[in-house]
Amino acid sequence: MFYKTILKPIFFRIHPEHMHALVLVLGEVCGALPPVRWVLSRIYGYRGPDIAKVVDCVRYERPVLLSAGFDCDARLTRVLGSLSFGGEEVGSVTALPCEGNPKPRQTRLIRNKSLIIFKGLRNQGAVKTIKKLLRTKRAPGYVVGISIAATNSAAVSTDEAALQDYLDTYRKMNEAGVGDYYTINISCPNSFCGKDGETFASPRLLPKLIAGMQQIPTTKPVYFKMPINLAWPEFDELLQIIDKSPYQGVIIGNLNKDYSQLDHPEDAPKVYRGGLSGKPCFAISNDLIARTRQAYGKRFTIIGVGGIFSGQDALAKFRAGADLVQLITGMVFEGPGLMKEVCQAYAGEYGALQK
Numbered sequence: 619m620f621y622k623t624i625l626k627p628i629f630f631r632i633h634p635e636h637m638h639a640l641v642l643v644l645g646e647v648c649g650a651l652p653p654v655r656w657v658l659s660r661i662y663g664y665r666g667p668d669i670a671k672v673v674d675c676v677r678y679e680r681p682v683l684l685s686a687g688f689d690c691d692a693r694l695t696r697v698l699g700s701l702s703f704g705g706e707e708v709g710s711v712t713a714l715p716c717e718g719n720p721k722p723r724q725t726r727l728i729r730n731k732s733l734i735i736f737k738g739l740r741n742q743g744a745v746k747t748i749k750k751l752l753r754t755k756r757a758p759g760y761v762v763g764i765s766i767a768a769t770n771s772a773a774v775s776t777d778e779a780a781l782q783d784y785l786d787t788y789r790k791m792n793e794a795g796v797g798d799y800y801t802i803n804i805s806c807p808n809s810f811c812g813k814d815g816e817t818f819a820s821p822r823l824l825p826k827l828i829a830g831m832q833q834i835p836t837t838k839p840v841y842f843k844m845p846i847n848l849a850w851p852e853f854d855e856l857l858q859i860i861d862k863s864p865y866q867g868v869i870i871g872n873l874n875k876d877y878s879q880l881d882h883p884e885d886a887p888k889v890y891r892g893g894l895s896g897k898p899c900f901a902i903s904n905d906l907i908a909r910t911r912q913a914y915g916k917r918f919t920i921i922g923v924g925g926i927f928s929g930q931d932a933l934a935k936f937r938a939g940a941d942l943v944q945l946i947t948g949m950v951f952e953g954p955g956l957m958k959e960v961c962q963a964y965a966g967e968y969g970a971l972q973k
């Protein structure tokens with residue numbers, strides 16, 4: 619209540635990108651101060667039945683993670699555990715540092731419970747992120763996944779250059795041994811190679827990427843971040859390719875590119891200015907999660923993401939077949955108590971089964 623009645627009205631007067639930057643600074647400072655972490659965990663930390671879960675040999679103390687894109691440069695790894703997150707996905711990280719797209723890169727669509735994201739893979743690049751991860755001592759049991767994408771620049775606009783860029787980052791991460799799992803973001807809707815579609819979410823290119831990755835040994839689970847604006851047959855075509863690979867699973871899914879799916883499409887720009895997060899992702903991702911689970915049984919680990927604003931929303935993803943869930947926009951709209959609510963809802967439904 620404190621967040622929604624006092625803080626949110628103030629925060630929502632500040633430009634979303636400035637607010638995001640402020641949260642990163644505050645989060646990094648709070649994470650460095652053990653007494654602040656303790657206070658935060660007293661307020662926002664989940665305490666209840668054991669809901670730890672082992673997925674692909676990685677143990678998650680809590681089954682809710684921060685999704686990729688909020689903590690691109692790994693600045694919040696010490697604080698988020700205090701807010702009931704079991705981990706986070708850092709990135710998307712690219713081989714070269716990247717300024718991202720021209721502003722505005724984030725827009726709030728308040729009535730639609732959504733953000734328009736046009737960040738364009740803004741991040742400090744693989745080398746700096748690896749250094750940051752190596753020198754940051756994170757809480758025991760806090761999982762860090764790393765999302766990998768191709769550098770968003772004119773120099774990396776051909777298929778071959780983008781392929782090598784992905785592989786370069788993937789190799790560096792594996793050699794440095796950082797991260798508990800890797801996600802290959804094949805579906806960024808806002809990058810150079812994504813402008814005319816989602817280049818590596820293509821049945822022509824995905825096998826080449828997978829073949830390249832197989833030349834690089836890994837001991838970590840690997841997931842693919844899926845697009846959500848594909849009809850089932852096209853989505854399934856990508857799943858069939860991943861099914862033939864040695865990799866563990868899929869994250870369903872990325873931003874929604876279709877402004878007509880907003881509750882109030884008139885609030886959106888007339889021309890495409892980035893993908894939609896939040897509510898417009900909810901039903902569509904749930905449907906794809908359920909179909910994937912139904913069609914492939916236990917073959918894939920499924921991480922469900924898109925439009926979680928309550929414990930019940932998270933349960934809808936678990937019931938559809940997700941093993942873990944991720945979120946961003948719900949935290950922005952509902953506040954830092956959301957993850958505890960998700961954990962409590964999960965404990966209510968699955969807590970007894972875990973034991």
Ligand SMILES: Cc1cc2nc3c(=O)[nH]c(=O)nc-3n(C[C@H](O)[C@H](O)[C@H](O)COP(=O)(O)O)c2cc1C
Nearest residue numbers: 685686687709710871872895896924925945946947
């Ligand atoms: C500010 C912001 C930046 C994002 N950047 C990335 C990114 O770099 N890589 C990625 O795979 N997804 C990115 N996403 C998509 C989210 O990871 C997630 O798939 C999407 O927002 C749906 O979840 P939500 O409704 O809980 O926000 C971004 C989302 C937001 C809100």
